[in-house]
Amino acid sequence: MxxxxxxxxxxxxxxxxxxxxxxxxxxxxxxxxxxxxxxxxxxxxxxxxxxxxxASMDDLLVELVRRGFAELTAAMTTEAERAADEEPASRLVGLGVGYMAFAAANPTLFQLMFSREANHIEPKEGDEGAESVRRLLAGVLDDVIGDAADEVRQQAADLAWATMHGFITLVLEGEIGRRDSSRALKARGLAALAAMAETVTRLARP
Amino acid sequence: MxxxxxxxxxxxxxxxxxxxxxxxxxxxxxxxxxxxxxxxxxxxxxxxxxxxxxASMDDLLVELVRRGFAELTAAMTTEAERAADEEPASRLVGLGVGYMAFAAANPTLFQLMFSREANHIEPKEGDEGAESVRRLLAGVLDDVIGDAADEVRQQAADLAWATMHGFITLVLEGEIGRRDSSRALKARGLAALAAMAETVTRLARP
DNA sequence: TTGGCCTCTTTCCAACGTCAAGATTGCGGG
DNA sequence: CCCGCAATCTTGACGTTGGAAAGAGGCCAA
CATH class of the missing domain: 1.10.10 (Arc Repressor Mutant, subunit A)
Structure with missing residues (x-):
């Protein structure tokens, strides 16, 4: 340009x-x-x-993936901050919205970022990969259930990440919402995120 | 052989x-x-x-994917039947166990099965892809919350599939449980599935 | 037996990633 | 100002790939 x-x-x-x-x-x-x-x-x-x-083709791919994770993190941060003054659970949902928005806008890159093992793409040392995603998630979860035991917080992180990742992955593959309008699909995604947030919240208060 | x-x-x-x-x-x-x-x-x-x-290399890949889905369905069925005489929620967890077991045993094939869009792998007509997975899930969910409205059942199916798919995908990529023993990792997976089953159950009884 | 068809081989082509060698340029020290 | 040098880019080559074309080999039904 x-x-x-x-x-x-x-x-x-x-x-x-x-x-x-x-x-x-x-x-x-x-x-x-x-x-x-x-x-x-x-x-x-x-x-x-x-x-x-x-140095090689894979080297370029690694760089694409690296920048992808930076953008993914930025998208999550933006959406979480949009709900900064609401309750913590809303920020958790925001993270998910940012996550899904990035994936929807960059479907193939997103899939590449999460199929490095299957594609034998070796990360360069110093490359932190999805570490920033994990940190972002852990930070918001701290505000949601910060008082819970480590085991519970780990379970909450697993559930939160798995839900948002699984949902958008299945959407990208056409397994979820193939016939839905974009509007209806977003509603389905939000419903999944809301249910996830409620589950996570309830985890610490049995 | x-x-x-x-x-x-x-x-x-x-x-x-x-x-x-x-x-x-x-x-x-x-x-x-x-x-x-x-x-x-x-x-x-x-x-x-x-x-x-x-006819082409992709044609062979499509066949590998087709057989993969058949095996995935079989693994899910086996694990669900193992819990046939327990409550429906246990069968839902069983589906997840079978799902994850297949993915863990065939990590790259599993990722290939769920990155067809990103790899531009066109399904042959008559190929039902993951349709059997969806049917299996819907069947068990019928026993869990069969009395619920269609919208709720759809949301339950989204949550169930997204949770099991997201969790095992992140495991395969090393984002979850990289340092865990196989035993501990299984426990984390079961915990995620149990929380998912509880959420799904609660969806119909607010 | 023999004809025909399916299977497999051989040969060829364009495109790919990577390497080596040479051409060109911009830039900093005189 | 200019001169040499290192960085950048081009050209050409090698081995590998997927695929097409044409021929050889074997099986089976008529």
Missing amino acids: TRSKARGYHHGDLREALVTAGRKLVEEKGIRGFTLRECARRAEVSHAAPAHHF | TRSKARGYHHGDLREALVTAGRKLVEEKGIRGFTLRECARRAEVSHAAPAHHF
Whole structure:
């Protein structure tokens, strides 16, 4: 977008261009359709140019995943803060809304982020992966059931993450809400999150 | 296994051999590492031989997924029947146990089954995919909250499926229970399923 | 027996990821 | 100002892949 078409031998910002092209490509062609040469083509450089910015194709994928987790965390934070002055359970639901919104907007990248094992994508050291998601969840849960025992809080975290992750994953795969309107689907998601929040709340008060 | 090594020009059971080899290969090399030529190599035929049994590589993957869903359904049924004489909620938990057991035993295949969109794997017509899972779940839920309104039953199905799917997916990705022993991890899974069953039960009795 | 069809092999092609070598450029020290 | 150098990009090559085409081999029914 930024760079003018008139360029010389040097690109100027190839690394960023490759990330942008790669991200679009993954959504268009799917994980297996992702190709380093096509990324280079879209950035209008030769097929070997990317090697100077990413050691391998997987290296570029790792970077896409890394940025994906950063954006996911940001989306969750935004939605949680929107409910900052409500009760803690509302913030928990907010986290889920942000989680699902990001996944819906970037379905293939989201699936890539959570199928690294199945795709043999090795994280680079120092890469914290989904750690920030876990922290975000733990933080809000502290406000919801902070007085509960560690075991209970762990169970609450499991339930919260599993519910939001499972629901949106099944939606992306078309297993949930294939025939629903976007509006109805959002209602289903909110209902699941609300039930989850209530369950989590009740966990600490038996 | 069955076929002796001494064979002539014709393999005898190449289709089955390719499925067996493919299934092992997917677990070994991951989704992106899956290769038609390697399947052929393991079946000890030329690289073009598979074409007579599967129109394309994706065609073989679709078959692996199809059989995966059949096995997943069987695993769920087995575990649910084990709790046949207990209360309905126990059967619901049983479905979850079978679900997770299959996923744990076939992690990559399971992820493939639930990332068809992200991998651009088109189902063949007549292929019912996860429909049997949905039916199984609906059947048991009928016994748990059969008297509830359709909307509530849908919400219950969403919650049940999302919880079991989300939990085991996060386990496979190492996001849940990476440091836990197998025993402790099973306990965490059972706790999540039990909480889910209780939530579902309570849904119909507010 | 023999004809025909299914199965498998061989050969070929374009596209891929990666490597090596060479061309071009921008930039900092003189 | 310019000069050399390191970073960046291109070109070309190699081995592998999925797929198409054409031919060889074997089984079975007529």
